Amino acid sequence: MNKPLMAKATAVWLVDNTTISFKQIADFCGLHELEVQGIADGDVAAGVKGFDPVANNQLDQIEIDRAENNPLHKLKLKFNAAAVGEEKRRGPRYTPLSKRQDRPNSILWLVKFHPELTDGQISKLVGTTKPTIQSIRERTHWNIQNMQPIDPVALGLCKQSELDAVVQKAAAKKAAEGEVMSDDERRKLVSTEQSLAADPEPKIPSAISGLETFTLSGDPRGEEDEDDRDPIVDADSFFNLPESTDDKDDEEDDPQP
Numbered sequence: 001m002n003k004p005l006m007a008k009a010t011a012v013w014l015v016d017n018t019t020i021s022f023k024q025i026a027d028f029c030g031l032h033e034l035e036v037q038g039i040a041d042g043d044v045a046a047g048v049k050g051f052d053p054v055a056n057n058q059l060d061q062i063e064i065d066r067a068e069n070n071p072l073h074k075l076k077l078k079f080n081a082a083a084v085g086e087e088k089r090r091g092p093r094y095t096p097l098s099k100r101q102d103r104p105n106s107i108l109w110l111v112k113f114h115p116e117l118t119d120g121q122i123s124k125l126v127g128t129t130k131p132t133i134q135s136i137r138e139r140t141h142w143n144i145q146n147m148q149p150i151d152p153v154a155l156g157l158c159k160q161s162e163l164d165a166v167v168q169k170a171a172a173k174k175a176a177e178g179e180v181m182s183d184d185e186r187r188k189l190v191s192t193e194q195s196l197a198a199d200p201e202p203k204i205p206s207a208i209s210g211l212e213t214f215t216l217s218g219d220p221r222g223e224e225d226e227d228d229r230d231p232i233v234d235a236d237s238f239f240n241l242p243e244s245t246d247d248k249d250d251e252e253d254d255p256q257p
Contacts, residue, residue: 002077003030004058006051008039013050015040020067020075028075099157103128104143106152107136113149116170125166126157 004010007029014025015036022036029036038044053059058078067073106126110117111133119130135141153160 004028004053004077005056007031008045009048009051010053010058011036012039012045012048013052014064016050017052018064018068020064021071024067024071024073024075028077099155102150102155103157104132104136104141104147105150106155106157107133108147109149109151111137114167114170116174117166121166121170125162126152 008031011025011029011031014020014028015022022033022040025031026033026036035044054061054064059075060078063075063078067075103126107122107128110122110125117125119133122128122133123130132141136144136147141147152158153163
């Protein structure tokens with residue numbers, strides 16, 4: 001059912017100027033019955049000026065009279081020929097002014113981490129234009145040197161569910177085309193729910209991080225021939241020096257008294 005313009009203001013006018021029940025007003029304006037009762041009590045829509053639906057060609061006086069005489073009568077919005085075909089037009093997503101400066105950063109993030117997304121998908125996701133996306137892809141954007149890739153979900157430009165849906169659509173398209181994806185691309189196409197449900201990868205303790213290529217036992221030269229091996233030098237051999245004979249020579253040279 002279509003709603004009147006300025007539904008709450010229309011409800012205020014109907015409460016103040018008619019004896020129509022709260023249920024009838026709520027059904028006509030698309031509100032809850034308790035909300036209409038709050039308007040009558042002054043707890044809701046305080047300070048809102050009533051909007052006359054009769055003067056603004058949204059409701060006939062005959063409909064009001066019928067509703068006042070019959071509590072079961074439902075008000076019908078007046079037919080407006082000028083509104084025929086005026087459905088909600090689909091356009092780019094609206095982005096608040098406070099977040100528009102962050103939009104290039106989110107585009108850079110999507111281009112970097114999800115290159116499989118088309119320009120049209122990115123445009124609908126964050127509300128931008130295809131020339132802007134193309135300039136960021138080709139790194140010809142005027143502010144490309146100062147841009148940092150930031151997740152659009154963290155910036156509030158889209159919902160995580162919307163991003164996951166677009167990623168899953170890209171994954172289905174890749175599978176339908178039969179293209180072979182690398183492991184990195186396959187990980188990028190996994191949704192948030194799937195990544196959180198996956199088993200955690202084993203991690204190496206930070207104390208021995210970087211030492212994965214070393215073995216803790218065995219001779220690292222084990223594959224070489226025994227004849228080609230260099231002798232293993234004991235560290236103590238560097239300190240076990242031979243006894244010096246200089247003192248004995250000095251004693252022999254000294255004349256006996």
